[in-house]
Amino acid sequence: MSYSISKRVKKILPSFTLQMATKAAEMRSQGIDVINFSVGEPDFNTPPHIINAAKKAMDDGFTKYTAGPGMIEFREAICEKLSRENALDYSPTEILVSNGEKHSLFNACQALINPGDEVVVFSPYWVSFPEFVKLSDGFPVIVKTDSENNFEPDFKDLKKKISPKIKCVIINSPSNPTGGVWRPESISRLLKIAKKFNWVVISDECYERLVYEGEFFSAEKLNRSEKIGASVVSCFSLSKTYAMTGWRIGYASGPEEIIKAMAKIQGQATSCANSISQKAGIVALTGDQECVQKMRGKFLERRNHMLLLLDKLNNVTCDKPKGAFYAFPNLNKYIGKRVNKKIIKDTFDISDYILESTKVVTVPGDGFGAPGYIRLSYATNKKNISEGISRIKLALDNIK
């Protein structure tokens, strides 16, 4: 062998969410009747007015590179949206359009983290957060959350882990995978700590429009209205709000110097975001928002349906997720028990066993730093939810 793969690749984990989604797609292509609760993506089609904007863009020949940070009309539309919905005033120079919000978060980490820097990540965390940090040669500092209290930060644990090496903190409310929505008091408390120790707050706000109880609070809005003065990079997605996961379009807003640094990284990696998706994005953000309310209404119905069914499972508890589209049941009581003469060691074993025995795809909580839990996406129809949970019940009832 005349080559070797970089140490960078070896030190990161694969994306468990994508791995499980790939498994589901493979099984389906083999004709297996699989129920997919793995990937977090709306099952709805992108609304027609957004699709038509993309078709028009192609017909008009809008198929070339755009400005690296994003076309000016799209960045203006983003500023209008941030002002209308988040009560935040930004100028286009403080906005970077990327190939999906995941890319925005990646760019933020690359632009801010130096080798050896530490970054606070709250667990349970979205699988990619610690890996973004490692890919930037930093170290994730995993801080606990309070499962009894919307999975809000455990400030005692945070205090114990504070060190001069910490450069950033990543937050995500509503949260993937827990569905927890943090109270504004907790976000403000964290912003004040970030200000005190000079940490940049990277706020993943991709589920901003999917809150079912209470209200969404943008970190930067609280930062400004309470005059806290922390540095915040906010990252937003069109994928979840407008059912546009495959279009790969998202954006970040923040201090101009950070946004410029992120744009420099992006310019050398992908040049710019997809031109057709940007044209569609303008229509998504400035057009009729009724589609968002309709999809949100469906997710709420599905959440309630899934919770009702989960409540009937033996030895399973599940807090009510207030946002996003994930249920995060605790199956800890099954760890250490046996099925088919094998001991269930962790939730990787539970997810594998459920998949093999009943063809239901879930994501193990261990992948999110949450042993004992599994993540179930309810971004699928009620019939699938009923069928999937009854199969999971059958599987769990065989564990002794």
Ligand code: GLU
């Ligand atoms: N954010 C989604 C999930 O957690 C999309 C997949 C991914 O990129 O991780 O399922």
